[in-house]
Structure formats: structure tokens, C-alpha cells
Amino acid sequence: MCNGEGEIIYTDLEDKIFGAPGTWSFRKCSNPACSLMWLDPMPLEEDIGYAYRNYFTHDAVESKIKNATSGLRYKFTLGLTSKLLRILLIKFTGLQKDVDKIESMYLSSDCPGKLLEIGCGSGDYLDKMHQMGWSVQGVDFDPVAVAHAREKYGFTVYAGKLEELDLPSNSYDAITMRHVIEHVYNLDELLRHCLRLLKQGGTLAIRTPNANSLVHQMFREFWRGLEPPRHIHLFSLHNLTTCLEKQGFRVVRAETTAAGADFVFKQSMELREYGKHSLPSETRVKTLVASRFFQLYEYVVNCRKFDVGEELVLVCTKQ
Numbered sequence: 415m416c417n418g419e420g421e422i423i424y425t426d427l428e429d430k431i432f433g434a435p436g437t438w439s440f441r442k443c444s445n446p447a448c449s450l451m452w453l454d455p456m457p458l459e460e461d462i463g464y465a466y467r468n469y470f471t472h473d474a475v476e477s478k479i480k481n482a483t484s485g486l487r488y489k490f491t492l493g494l495t496s497k498l499l500r501i502l503l504i505k506f507t508g509l510q511k512d513v514d515k516i517e518s519m520y521l522s523s524d525c526p527g528k529l530l531e532i533g534c535g536s537g538d539y540l541d542k543m544h545q546m547g548w549s550v551q552g553v554d555f556d557p558v559a560v561a562h563a564r565e566k567y568g569f570t571v572y573a574g575k576l577e578e579l580d581l582p583s584n585s586y587d588a589i590t591m592r593h594v595i596e597h598v599y600n601l602d603e604l605l606r607h608c609l610r611l612l613k614q615g616g617t618l619a620i621r622t623p624n625a626n627s628l629v630h631q632m633f634r635e636f637w638r639g640l641e642p643p644r645h646i647h648l649f650s651l652h653n654l655t656t657c658l659e660k661q662g663f664r665v666v667r668a669e670t671t672a673a674g675a676d677f678v679f680k681q682s683m684e685l686r687e688y689g690k691h692s693l694p695s696e697t698r699v700k701t702l703v704a705s706r707f708f709q710l711y712e713y714v715v716n717c718r719k720f721d722v723g724e725e726l727v728l729v730c731t732k733q
């Protein structure tokens with residue numbers, strides 16, 4: 415962002431999630447006004463598809479998770495322990511409200527319009543928004559996910575990179591990117607396209623891992639948010655706000671949330687303790703219970719400090 419060289423903060427990282435071969439480092443800019451983190455070396459952009467061969471938006475992986483989590487043991491551990499804890503810890507705090515808000519990306523059903531989701535995966539979010547009255551379209555570079563979204567929901571879903579599609583200017587009321595920008599090579603270029611596609615006053619809503627999160631501070635190189643080699647850039651509340659304002663957006667909401675902290679904590683803990691993430695990890699009661707309590711802790715801390723939640727949430731408008 416500021417053309418600094420950056421210092422290596424982690425090295426010899428492997429892809430513990432989907433097993434892409436290789437090792438990677440992360441660098442962090444030492445300029446405190448910037449502090450951007452980035453993957454080094456970055457895979458060639460034309461090769462990055464190889465790192466997504468087992469990605470979770472794929473149907474096959476989804477059914478693998480379903481099979482693994484439909485057993486009797488799963489039903490007992492998750493069904494009893496987790497549900498009780500979830501009710502106690504989430505329903506009776508403000509956390510549930512946070513979860514609801516970020517699940518709809520702060521878009522309400524009050525005045526629905528035309529929505530484009532970039533990185534729509536298998537289309538589940540689009541379906542949720544469609545049910546809230548929005549007219550929805552999606553784009554994803556993963557052809558398997560695109561085929562799934564088209565087939566299952568019948569929505570208009572474009573395959574490829576947004577920058578290479580010739581979508582009409584000033585035509586969307588809202589654009590959402592949920593856990594997309596950390597995968598992107600050139601964020602400035604993507605933001606310029608978003609600005610062009612939005613109507614005047616239209617909303618861009620973004621969620622992405624927070625490089626300053628509590629779990630990152632605790633687990634360092636085991637933080638789930640690193641996810642080499644698919645996460646190319648990792649942002650803070652400050653530098654992402656700067657990026658958006660530089661492109662001309664008016665930032666109307668910039669905050670962090672603990673809404674997904676249970677998942678990130680659990681997977682980071684498993685990576686540190688077992689050396690790998692196991693997708694159907696809900697069967698592990700210990701990490702599950704710990705993650706629920708950690709989520710409440712992060713929620714309480716974040717209420718006072720605002721910038722240590724697991725995810726950044728930025729909502730901005732085209733002026």
C-alpha cells in the first residue's frame with residue numbers, strides 16, 4: 415500500500431487446510447500508518463486455481479463435511495454441548511445481534527434493490543438475500559461453484575474475474591464481498607470496478623479477517639486467518655479504511671466483530687495442537703467448548719477496544 419518492503423514475520427508456512435504443496439512466508443509493513451500483511455512469495459495469478467482444488471464452495475467437500483458431521487457422536491457432542499452453550503453465551507448477549515447483522519452484510523429487507531455478490535461461491539448468501547426481497551446476481555471465478563449456484567438456485571451468476579466482465583456501470587444498489595478481498599491480488603483495481611458498477615449512493619459491504627484480531631495475537635503463525643497460499647493480503651481496520659477512502663468511497667461503518675470468533679479460535683487451536691485443521695472438527699468437544707467461551711471473551715473485549723474482533727466489517731457508499 416505504501417511501497418514498503420515489509421519484514422518477514424512468519425516463514426515456512428504450509429497449507430494445512432487443503433494441502434497445496436509448497437511453503438510460504440508472510441511479510442508485514444513496518445510503517446505503522448500502513449501495517450499491511452502479505453503472502454511471500456505470492457503464487458502466480460494464473461496458477462492460483464490450483465490452490466482451490468479442494469475449496470469448500472465445492473459440492474464434493476460439502477457432502478464430505480455433511481457425512482462426517484451426521485454421525486451419532488456428532489449429534490451428541492454438538493447437539494447437546496454446543497447448542498446449550500450457544501444459547502447461554504450468544505442468545506443472551508449482544509452477540510446474536512452481531513451474527514444476524516453480518517450474515518445479511520448490514521443490508522436490510524426495508525428497501526431491497528439490485529445486489530451483486532462478488533465471490534458468491536455456491537450461492538447460499540444470494541439465496542438468503544433473495545428471500546429478503548433483493549434482486550440478486552453473483553460472480554465467482556470458481557466454475558464448480560458457479561455451476562452449483564446456477565443449478566440449485568437459478569440465479570444469474572457470472573463466471574470469471576469481475577474486472578474482465580463487461581457489467582453495466584451505475585447499475586447496482588449494493589455490492590457485497592464476504593471473505594473475498596484477502597484473496598485478491600489488486601484490491602485497488604477491484605474497488606474501482608465496484609465503484610463504477612454501483613449506483614450513486616449505492617452500498618459496498620466487505621467482511622475480511624482482521625490482522626489485529628485477538629486470535630491472531632494469541633496463536634500467531636497458527637492463526638486460521640493466514641490460510642496460505644489463498645490469503646494474499648491481510649488488512650487492519652485502519653489500512654482498509656484508507657484503501658476505500660483513497661478510491662473515493664465514503665466509509666459509513668468500520669468495525670470488527672467477534673461473530674465468527676468461535677470458528678477461528680477452534681481451527682487455530684486445532685492447528686496448534688494437532689498440526690492440522692479438520693473440517694468436521696465439531697466432534698472435538700474440548701476445542702468446541704473452549705471456542706464458545708473464547709468468543710464471549712472476545713466479544714466483551716471488543717466492546718471496549720473495537721478493533722480486536724476476528725473480522726473486519728466495512729460498509730461504504732458511492733458518493
Ligand SMILES: [Zn+2]
Pocket residue numbers: 415416417418443444445448449450
Ligand atoms: Zn506499507
